[in-house]
Amino acid sequence: MSSWLLAQCVVEQLRQAGVRHVVLAPGSRNAPLSLALHAAAQEADPVLSLHVRIDERSAGFLALGMAKAMQEPVAVVTTSGTAVANLAPAVMEANQAGIPLVVLSADRPLTMINSGANQTGNQFGLFAGQVRHQVQLTSDAQPAAWRFQLRMALARAVGERTRMPGPVQVNLHFDEPLMPTDEVLDAPGPWHLEPSGAGPTLSLDGDLRTVVLAGDARPEVGRLAAAVAEHGQVPLLAEPSSNARVGRAISTYRLLLGKDDLGGRIQRVLVFGHPTLSRPVTRLLRRDDVEVIMVADGAGWSDPGFTAGRVVDDVDLAPCQDDHWLNHWLTADLDMQTRIELAARPAVGEDPVVTPQQVATLVVERTAGQVLVLGSSNPIRDADLAPVPDALFSGQVPGTRVYANRGLAGIDGVVSTAAGIALALGEPTTCLLGDLTFLHDAGGLWLGRLEDRPLVRLVVPDDRGGSIFHTLEQGGPAHEAGFERVFATPHDVDLAALAAAHGWKVATVTDLEELGQRIRVPVRGPELVVVPVSRDGRRAWAQRLAAL
CATH class of the missing domain: 3.40.50.1220 (TPP-binding domain)
Structure with a gap:
């Protein structure tokens, strides 16, 4: 047996399990699987679609977004060494949210572990406690054993018999040679995955x-x-x-x-x-x-x-x-909506300013019946107070499909998650996220020249820091001295310039009318809309809401 046959077997079993999307972070040790996946994606009528990203953390969240949107397993491939460790945030989110994320981590030969060889560490068990199943395969085993272990892992990913879908890790010990050979894998028997049914x-x-x-x-x-x-x-x-x-x-x-x-x-x-x-x-x-x-x-x-x-x-x-x-x-809900609207208006003599709450309300209204991704922290909480759009209240349009990483509610990977959702659904997708959330996943802006462009629009209320902490205990006067540095983490990054450098279409809007017009324009490709807002009123706004 060989690494090339093992790679072919992995691709074969992904197909049999109904996997349609694989995200690849290129490397050397995962070369057999990279080449096998590329060949499968280039077939006349391909079953597998291949997506390439250079940042493993971004790759993990891209795959997570796809699996979340399609509710089916999506695989992510890494090389050996530190590469697989970068998947930890996505794996943890997938575990808590029940998302079938399949980690295919290439590794050095099993006999090289602890030898001091280059890019060789103990990768197996890295996600212990976070995955539904983990297994390691060596290139000298028999195809029957490979198939059994891969089928078991993929079955656990979709929750077959357990009704608990979630992430799995298949650690692949590829030995040299890593390049394709003339060996051909024997034909597999039939097999399919079917999750268990519900109870009474x-x-x-x-x-x-x-x-x-x-x-x-x-x-x-x-x-x-x-x-x-x-x-x-x-x-x-x-x-x-x-x-x-x-x-x-x-x-x-x-x-x-x-x-x-x-x-x-x-x-x-x-x-x-x-x-x-x-x-x-x-x-x-x-x-x-x-x-x-x-x-x-x-x-x-x-x-x-x-x-x-x-x-x-x-x-x-x-x-x-x-x-x-x-x-x-x-x-009471209608009355409270009116109170919120009045509370958001500037007082007599105050200059009108765009607030994050107004941005969220407008985005929720204008994306009714579409695909919306919400970042953690303030954006999803602002959207939580937005009224149900008239079109949804009356049933004129189907419900908005809303996605968010709420398994562990982290701010990491949101750009990549939104891109994955857009690519998986093939539909225009709007993502409302904060400026720090955007910066945290700046690596997700990178799109290879040969990669598909997601139909995704990022809307970022930019208040130059972390305003959610203004609404928590540490935002009180007693902690004012160190608040800005250790909680608010202010920044001076030009978000539009950063996105433009990665080839994204960008716009900066300063009023709600302009924002509404921008959102009405169909999404044609990767786009960033920056809305400058202020952090100064966030704590006062929370206090006004509490008093309503």
Whole structure:
């Protein structure tokens, strides 16, 4: 057997498992697999699409974005040495979010480990505790063994039998020669992956004042949450990336949860997805006077308050017996939306300035029914307060497909994740992200001259630093002396120039009308829109919201 045959076997099994996209970070030790993948991608009717990136961290998040959008396994290939370690952030996010990310890490021969040989370290087990499965294959084994191990890894990635999809690592010990040979792999037997089905449905009556809480989730889970709320005639508290924010969803729920006549009267919560955004939600889930039922997506579920009394696969909620419960929330939501709009207006005598909240509200409105990616930190929280667009409320357009890396909610890899989503879907994609989030993944701006251009538009409210910390405890007067340096981390980077240097179309807009016009223009390729905003009012804005 040889490294070339092992590489062919990997490609063969990727195809059989239905993998359509592979992201490659070039190197020397992964040469057999690189050449085998390139040959597969150049076939007359290719099954595999190959995407090349020079930065492994960017490659990992590009693959993550594709897998997130398509809900199917996507592979990422690295060479030996430190290369694979750069995938750690993407693997950790994939683990927490249940994304089928397949790590194919090329390695030196097993006998060279600990020998001091160049680019040779112990790569196996690098992601222990973060992957659903890990295995190492050597080039001197038999194809039957390779196939079994690869099938097992790919089955674990999609959650076959376990209903817990997630990342896996296949560590490939390639020995020399690394170049193609005349050897041909024997034909494989038939095989396919099929995730397990769901369990029974829980039927609930309408005697308790119930809310449906939808956190970060796949589009079909979001649609289920919205349908349950509609059928039960109960309030729908939907985070932006829940994909449930349609119809009569309560957009100001995190402010209303603190009201005694609303949040204080909740008796039961049905939780879909992975809620992460606000402390009021966390407090709700920790109340001992509220029945918490988790509707699991697969074998795992989210229970940060450790209060879930039941975990079910599906739920049928009878209409609420309190005829005024839903209307009370809807009326309060409209009133709070008006208050937020008035609070955002400049006072008499103040110069009008564009605020991050206004940018988020406009982006949410203008991307209704399209594909939207939200960065962590402030952008997704600003979008959380944006009203449900009229087109979604009336059902004129299908729900916006909203994506965000909420597994661990890091700011890393967002540019690459958005590009991966755009490439996988082949549709125009808008991404709202902060300036530090943008800079953190500057490597994701690099697009090789021979690579496909994603239809992605990045909208960055640029406040020259990290404004979310203004709203936390460390943003208070007691910590003012060191705040700017150790929390706000101010910068002087010209974001537009940075993107332009990578060949992106760029624009800087200074008012909402111009921003709205820019967003209306169809996305033709990689584009950055910078909106200068100020950090000065972020803490005051949070205080005004708390007082509403």
